[in-house]
Amino acid sequence: MRVLIYSSHPYERPFLEKEAGQHDLAYTEQRLSLQTAQLAEGFEAIAIFTADDASAPVLQKLAAMNIRYIALRSVGYDHVDLTKAHALGIHIANVPEYSPYSVAEHAVALLMALNRKIAESRLLIQLQDYRLDILTGFDIHGKTVGIVGTGKIGMAFASIMKGFGAHILAFDPIENPEASSLGIRYVPFDILLKECDIISLHCPLNEHTKYLFSRDAFSKIKPGCILINTARGAIVQTEALLDALDQNQIGGACLDVYEREKAIFFQDLRGKIIKDTQYTHLLSMKNVLITGHQAFLTKEALTGIARTTLQTIASWAKGQRAASEL
Structure with a gap:
């Protein structure tokens, strides 16, 4: 053929x-x-x-x-x-x-890089500035991690978080029968927002999940929560995410996908001006880490x-x- x-x-x-x-x-x-x-x-x-x-x-x-x-x-x-x-x-x-591990492991890599200030640390080292004043992170051990979508990728992420010693909550209309073996507890969406220190998205984009993370969701989210999105960009309403970051409603965001990524990702834009102001706003924030839809790339x-x-x-x-x- x-x-x-x-x-x-x-x-x-x-x-x-x-x-x-x-x-x-x-x-x-x-x-x-x-x-x-x-x-x-x-x-x-x-x-x-x-x-x-x-x-x-x-x-x-x-x-x-x-x-x-x-x-x-x-x-x-x-x-x-x-x-x-x-x-x-x-x-x-x-x-x-x-490989569900490709995306799950990338989500963990983003979380650890953001939390432990790896990018800032490398920049300071290159400048021969060895002070630690702005590099404080937190332990994943003992934290509550929320997973939206418990298919193969979500379960792989949960398994890694379990290894860190985290407590795991999940939201999914269809419960995975293997979840109980990892100690995952299914809860309503509002409870997951309220109780989790970290939330990672592993659900498909459809009419039920588009803008699942809207202003309403961010208004209920636990202060300081880190949001990880390696699923689809439009699950998160970018304008609402920016407001939540600007108002310190959340602690940070790890994004491998972006709502309007088709105009940006998978191409060489060196020498060109990106006119998407929401994207450039995200890119300028120290508590946001963006990769270009590479989570699957193993x-x-x-x-x-x-x-x-x-x-x-x-x-x-x-x-x-x-x-x-x-």
Whole structure:
């Protein structure tokens, strides 16, 4: 099967090629959009990432070029109009899981770097300033950690926090049967906000979770709480987060995702002015640590994503339904 890989980057191509088998893969760094959909002319399938646009108009254009298969190189599918895809007869499949530890461990890395002032410490060391006055953090041991979303990634994060000696609360409409073995206690959302010193987000973005962290949520959050978001940017309302930070309602934020990241992440913007004032405001704050949607970026995760993506393509090439078809 001839497959066009949209939003491809050098870091992932060796992993995709290793799993390609007999399939003919072509790559473009351009994102799928109404303007770039024509690049798929002559291909049988495409593979897209989180920054790509698979909205109804784009899908309509792809269908007119006889594209019937779209493989997502991600767990999330909030960037795809599934209803329209089904109506057009386009098959959509995601990567339901890869290495959950990649994202969970990155969330912990962000937490520890922010809490223990690693960036500030490195800067001071480079300046040969060895004073410790502004580098005080806190122990994770004994703190209450809240987890929103207890799927595989949330559970991996919980396991690490358990190793630190933290107490763990969780909010999820569907309780994970393995949670009790880690001593996780499910509570209502308002209780989680009120009692947790750290809150980490590991839920999908949908109509129920968009702006879950709004002004109302931040008004109820425990003072000094650190918020970690390695899930999807729009789970957190940026304007409300900025207000909470400016008013010292929360102690800090660790962000690997951002509400309007599609205009910024996954591209080289050196020499250009970023005009998103909310993003630049976040970037200027000492109690905010931002990475560019890299939490998934481990060799193990890239292997899993490539393998599942190409297994999906192989199933479609045989006329079979893909195991992860949505």
